[in-house]
Amino acid sequence: MIHLIIFIPLLFALIALFLRGQARASVSIFAALASFALTAVVWIAKIDTVFRTPWIPGAGVFYSVTFDGPSLLLALVATLMTSITLIYFSFRKDSQQSDGMYPLALAMLTGLLGIFAARDLILFYVFFEATLVPSLFMLGLYGRKNRVRALTKMALYTIFGGLLMLVSIIATKLYTNSPSFDFLELFGRTSQLDLETQTWLFLGFVAAFAVKLPLFPLHNWLPDFHAENHPSGVADVMGTLYKVGGYGLFRFALPLFPAAAQNLQWVFMFLAAFTALYGAWIAFSSKDFKRLLAYAGLSHMGLVALGMFSLNPIGMAGALFLLAFQGVYSSALFLIVGMLEERLNKDSHNEKTTSQALEIGHVRGLAASAPAFAGVALVLWFASIGVPGLAGFIGEFSIFLGAYQANPWATALAVSTVIASAAFALTAYQRTWLEEATTSIPELNARDWFVLVPILAVTVFFGVFSGSALKLLEPSVQAVAGLLGGK
Amino acid sequence: MDFNHNLFALMPVLPLLGWFVLIVWGKNMKEPMPGIIASSLVFLSFALAVIGFVQVSPMKEPLLNTLRWDFLPIWVLEKGQLVSKPLQFGFALDHLSSIMTLIITGIGFLIHVFAIGYMHGDTGFSRFFAYLNFFISMMLILVLADSYPVLFIGWEGVGVASYLLIGFWYADRKNSDAARKAFIVNRIGDAFLMLGMFLLFMTFHTLNIHEINSSFGSVVIPNVTTISTGIAFGSPPLELAALFLLLGAAGKSAQLPLSTWLPDAMAGPTPVSALIHAATMVTAGVYLVARSHGIFANAPGASSWVMWIGALTAVYGALSAIAQTDIKKILAYSTVSQLGYMFIAVGSGAYWVGIFHVATHAFFKALLFLSSGSVIHALDGEQDVRQMGGLREKLPTTHIVSLIGTLAIAGIIPLAGFFSKDAILSSAFTSPFGGEFSGYLIWAIGLIVAFLTAGYMWRWYTLVFLGTYRGHAHPHESSSVMTVPLWILAVLSVVGGFIGLPHFLGKNVNWLEGFLEEAAPNALGFREIPLWGEAILIVLALAAAVGGILFSRWIIARDGVNSAGWIATRFGNASRKALFLDQTYDIAVSAPAKFVSEQLELADTHGLDRGIGAIANGTAEAGASLSVWQSGFVRAYAIAVLLGTAILVGYLALRSFA
């Protein structure tokens, strides 16, 4: 079952490569939906067995996978959002010219599911880095004018961080004399290492995750990545789902090296809080919607890191919750930008008109001609800035609550983000949707509703009835927090 | 499922349903229909509030609903063991929240009805009622919440509703700007409220309001587990948490230093100003302090801060109201000032007094706002009081109710404002917090504010209704759908004060204080004053009110209606610009924040980028200088490989010999 879920997208990506036109779209959408359905089955049937078989026995590498609570939640979001995004994309006018997106998105989905399921460190590393390949291809094949520069930056940052993690992974096995790279076997041995060794190994892991999160000052690739990607937003959604640094911290780095984490806690908490504020503050001056969303995402990830480094169960649960659901509403904002671009941009191959379509405030007063569109966009913006009653709040509030117990000063710095994020979000929203109308755009069509209604439903439902998602996170968080002393 | 326990929880659900229906189907409805749906749902909520009131009146502990679910992940350490105790999404109805629900749904219903007439012909008719319903629902969640995070849902929810309604006519940039400002300034307060919650959790290991209140031992609630925290009276974490809550409350209730958004919020339609920015939402801060009475009653330092912030805001609002020329702006600054009064009350430790003034203020301020709405409606949108006058004959109903409202807010016996204002002044006079001298000083400030209030309200009344008409429109009295709510509010403004009669009239004449004895008991240690002393205070308060009206009459008689000479003075100018607070913020906060943001953006996208680019170029150049070895002659490479191998093998061979 679990292997099916992970590899169905990749398998169908290969099939889709040999198809053309509508068939390719249909097959791809089917694959994404199938893996979403199967993930839902795992959720409902509560299957959480660990599957473990030797992969490279000589090196002690196992193919060891399972979907426990946090993995399952993230997998559900990833499969759902990929399905929705591909459906959205298949109805775009320019989808025929860039239909390589389908197999690439599916390949990324396999990578993401692998990341969430892997319990062997090498297997995790393989999925973690392999997912980069389709991501780079999306950018390189369908990106905008300066895509090569953005691509080089992203690749360099990510691969460099990843290699440091690989070194740490190998060193961890060597120093602990573990028979394999399986997390369960490494775990428990690492606590016997002395603090200095632990710290260096921990920093190796953190290097990869801090790039992927990203954390200041390793975030420089992110704005370019989003700004230069295809304006449809498909690649941005996949990129948003690919922000798995926080998950990696929770799953591997923190439980393996609790002493090092406690030792460096305050440094990273301040760094995370600063990242959150920094992102939100810059977003206020962003002139391009994609850049704005990139910085907003940076701010969110600062909060995720804050929750993780709080080493407090409330903060970590909040961080996982935020990580999962920002994959829904932040992704949805990219889709909204895509829909907007589709309406405003006459020629998506023309660099100039595309830039104008993505510029904040280039057209104003769109709410007059498309009130429902404006309303949906507003709800998603509110979710993104953590207005209670929507899914963003649960994560954000829990992170702050947990982090405050660990470090009030860093948290106070981070809490000021709620002011900054309200400022940038409402300003950008007002410049586009409100004020005097300069042009009119078509209202949401059937496809848009089909795409946005599930997203809205998830955002609202889990903002109020958050219990079902929290129940998934509870056991793992409690276990990890127990290791960390659970302050 | 226990029907009796969950009935009151339907209160916020009904308007939310109305919001959903109107947002989804409202566009296709004919005009009065959305208004009728919205009003009747609020009326149903009002009926539920009445039922809840009857249910909860004889009870000593809060009524908790049984339909709950997990909302936030919470772990607490018990005997060194992490125990998961998720925070539940739940409501509680007690005497305090019952009073609030009556005010919200009652006044809310009247304003809904009024708006059916006021919003007649507006293209956003159904959208307006959807937002109003959304607001009522959020406000009810705010007052019914049994934990701080759930309260926070309502707290930010009303902020969202306020944002939507201030910017209701969003095509005008001014309105959108005002809405955005309101939301952002509110968020400053919200950030502090959050910090307050976190500190409370750190101290009490719970966020349940009733558990926290009962942990002080001043209230015993059988249903709620009492936790002994060892938090002493006036201990630093308690004081700090109370200060955080105070700043949160200041944001929502437009207290200094976060008061600047409220006057701008008048950009919204007038029923909104009446409902949200006078009667209900802005009193949420007062409710928060009263709700957290356990914390504030045990934090004397923070409580005296509450009083002082209230007093300063009361003066600030009153001074700013004096020279305004917009019919709604006068009322807006008046609201700021009156909210300051309420803060004095709850800061002094007499929580029932704060709620008392919330109620009476809701009556007469809603009345005044709706009256100005009626005037604006009659004058086709004119809002400048200099273009009014002489409307006494043309709008007889509006005139009468406005006069009642004016006298009520001025504090003329026996109207509602008289009793609540008097209660506030005497509670400040006898407050246990901040020392005697501070209490007397605040009382004196309150007296001056009472004088000013009567003055500017009389100016408002005179300029609008007396004299001769100075404008160019053709005034006409509003329809009965608008005047009936006015009459009801007028009656309430007259009799509303009788729920809290002063002590010297008899032992048990004060119904409200007795009613709130469990839900929001007074702080301990009020100074006793003799009955004749209380009577003197009352006479002084009345004298201030009458004096204010007479002084105002004299100034207007001397300077004429436009008071041109007076407004041109330095003082008049300062008052009109609201003591330059807005400008100060622009220079000291907004502009620097924006500047830093722009610089950071530049630095991040160009500076940092260039720095990293330089590293990349350096690497590339170093590579290029080595590339001369890449001669392009394959056999040269082959020789290099051979030589290299030979050297390596030779070295190894030599080493093994040695």
Next chain:
Amino acid sequence: MVETQYYIALAAILFSIGAVGFLTRRSAIQMFLCVELMLNAANLALVAFSRAWGDLIAQSAVFIILTLAAAEVAIGLGIIVAIFKKRPTTNVDVLSSLRG
């Protein structure tokens, strides 16, 4: 049984022939064949040592090298043919457009 040193000597001879051929020839195809000669000399040495030590790991390595070499030949010859199609010569001294 032939002793190991004879195999090694043969491998050394083969390798030297390959190396000298590689350095002196200019035709890409001839150079390629010389490279193969060196490779197989190394393989021979591996097998010989493998037998001498009675360890099969080196032999299995040789099998992998052989299969890889087959693939490499296919690709290498393909490249040379492709070059020959575009350019009139396979003289490696003329083909130097990738110099730094």
